[in-house]
Amino acid sequence: MGARKLTRWQKASALVPMAVLVGAWGAALTNSTFATASDGSGGGAVPDVPSTAFDQPASVQETPGGIDPRAGLNGTVATLSTNGIPSAALYAYRRAETLLGSADGSCNLPWNLVAAIGRVESNHGRSDGNSLSADGIAKPGIYGVPLDGNDGRAKVADTDNGAIDKNSVYDRAVGPLQFIPSTWKSVAVDSDNDGMKNPQDIDDAATSAGIYLCAGPGNLSTEQGAAAAVRRYNHSQSYVDLVLQVSAAYAAGEFTQTPNDFSTASVLTSQSNDQTLTEAQRKKAKRAENNANKPPKGTDGGTDGGTDGGTDGGTDGGTDGGTGGGTTSDGLSGLVGGILGDLGGGSTSGSSGGGGSTLTWAQAKAQCLASGLSTLDLAKLTKCITGLLS
Known part of the structure; x- marks a missing residue:
């Protein structure tokens, strides 16, 4: 398992010298201690993983903020390499894999599964004009729409008095992994040992997502095990299908490492691919594009x-x-x-x-x-x- 993952990592990390990246990554893991999933800080090097799976979903958004609704599934998967993963996010996903591998060896959490959720939920901390800083903080901060039951959204009354999501009436999903506040309080971990459990910090969020996915039985290196864990994370089947496709693409090396501190534009490049239009409208747009690209006669x-x-x-x-x-x-x-x-x-x-x-x-x-x-x-x-x- 370990050797196979290292090969994928070496294959896809052409933009960063491997020795430097692994050295820094290993040093950080050796010199840091991490909080447990409980309220107190643990002195061990790995987080606690509950033996029972969580019933409550981590994310309840039907259309997560990391996905351009116009591009749809094909537009998202087709642009994974050009869209890229910020360095801080890639580090956080690998860190989560390592920590959960020590905490629960039977879980076999792959980094690419956490990365796929990060891509779908917030485009790796870059949705809504956000960018990911070098220390992994989404700035100015990612907050979902109020879960007020309108327009097909789930209805979740406030559970944190607005302390986490800045809304004291309804809960909102927060951070790069888009946890709802009640679930965040159950799995939150201070992964980078900065003294805070911050859902806007992709280090904390990625490891906390790993805790959620690994809770209870299941082998996440299998498609069946991964699908079951992701379905707990978000109960939408279309969400599960998309996450698993993105995860498989990342596992195959379909990604690039990109700089921090940059937000990204929409992945949609053509009206003919706009999923919010009817099929007839997309075909009409395609014909117009083809005609525009033809050289004038004569x-x-x-x-x-x-x-x-x-x-x-x-x-x-x-x-x-x-x-x-x-x-x-x-x-x-x-x-x-x-x-x-x-x-x-x-x-x-x-x-x-x-x-x-x-x-x-x-x-x-x-x-x-x-x-x-x-x-x-x-x-x-x-x-x-x-x-x-x-």
Whole structure:
């Protein structure tokens, strides 16, 4: 298990020297102590993991903030590499894997599963204009919409008097892993030993998410075990499917490490992929994009083809090749130039070259057309002209 994970890490961390990254990571784990999941601080090096799974979900948002609703599943998965994972987030996910591996060896929590949840929940701490600082803090802070039961949202009355989520009427999901306050209080851990259990700190949040996922029985290195744990985290099946696809892509090395302190733009690049539009509207947008990318008739095809193909090919091939001292390649240039010139509407013809023949493209073409060939059958016409010129 361990060797396989290290191979994935080495494969995907091309932007950071491995020795430096692993050295810093190992030193931090050796020199730090971590709080347990209870209210008091523990003196051990690993967090406590409950033997019973949590009944209450960690996240209840139907459409998490890390996903552009217009891009949908395909847009999210297709842009994982270009979207990237901030260095602080990647460190936090690997840290969670290591700590939970020591705390609960049977859980087999992979870093990529925690990372997938981080991507879906908050785009690794970068949703709503946030960025992740070098010490892993989401700034200015990630807060979900009030869970007031409206518009299909769950209804969760305030459980923290607004201390965690800044709302004393309804609970809101908080931080890069989007914990609801009541669940956060059950699993919160001071992973980076800074004296605070901060849901906006991705170190604390990632390890706390690992505690939640590993609580109770289950082997998270299997698809069945991972699916069951993620379903507890958020009861939406579409959420589970998306997280598992992102996790598998990360495990296969489909990610890049990006700098901290940068927020990211929407992953949507085209209206034809906008999932908020109807299928008919997306098809219409696709046709419009295709038409916009076509060269205007008579411009690129005619002028460029005629001028570039006819003049350049005809002049270079005809002059260089037809003078008598040209080479086969010069003559071929004339032939190709003549074809392009003919297709584009150019008038300058290239001569055969090679052996110094004075037969021009236009003359060869005229002879082939006189034999009954049509300009509509370019393959046969070209073969005939080539035979004459050679």
